[in-house]
Amino acid sequence: MLLGRAADTEPSSVNLVLDTTTAGEFDAGLELAPSTPILSHVYFPTAGGAVNDVFGVDLGTPAGRGRARFLSHPQGPAELTRRDDLAGVVLLAVPPWEELLAFDRRGRPLDLTVVDADPPTESLPE
Structure with a gap:
């Protein structure tokens, strides 16, 4: 999805906030430590954009979330x-939009493993 968005947006750049779910919360039998963070959520910049433009408050990202980009x-x-x-972790894509590169906030490369799993279903409390 991220690579497709980058390709569709070209020649403009993309800047999205990402968030994680721990491996232990997934239903799939992942061969990862339960505390391993998996990037599972994308927050789009248009959510809450008017408030952010006027007041500089990002309502599109829940408080305390989004430590990756x-x-x-x-x-x-x-x-x-x-x-x-x-951010703490940055995923980066460049043309021809075929792979994601991962870096820490200082620009040092990180290992990235793509996991084929659906994140747990979430709902709002009633």
Whole structure:
């Protein structure tokens, strides 16, 4: 989904907030430690955009969430730059939009494993 969004948005860049669910919360029998964070949620910048534009308050991301980001660099480079919004973990894509690169906030490469699993179903309390 992230790579497709980057391709569809080109030549503009993409900057999305990502959040995690721990492996132990998934129903699938993942061969990971239960505390392993899995990027499972995407918060789009248009949610709460009017309030953010006027007051600088991001209502599109729940408080305390979103410690990762997805960025695209349509013109390159395949590394973080000083102009990027950083987070604890940053996923980056560059054309031809075939792979995700992972970095820490200092631009050091991280290992990334793609997990084919559906996140747990969530609902709002009544």
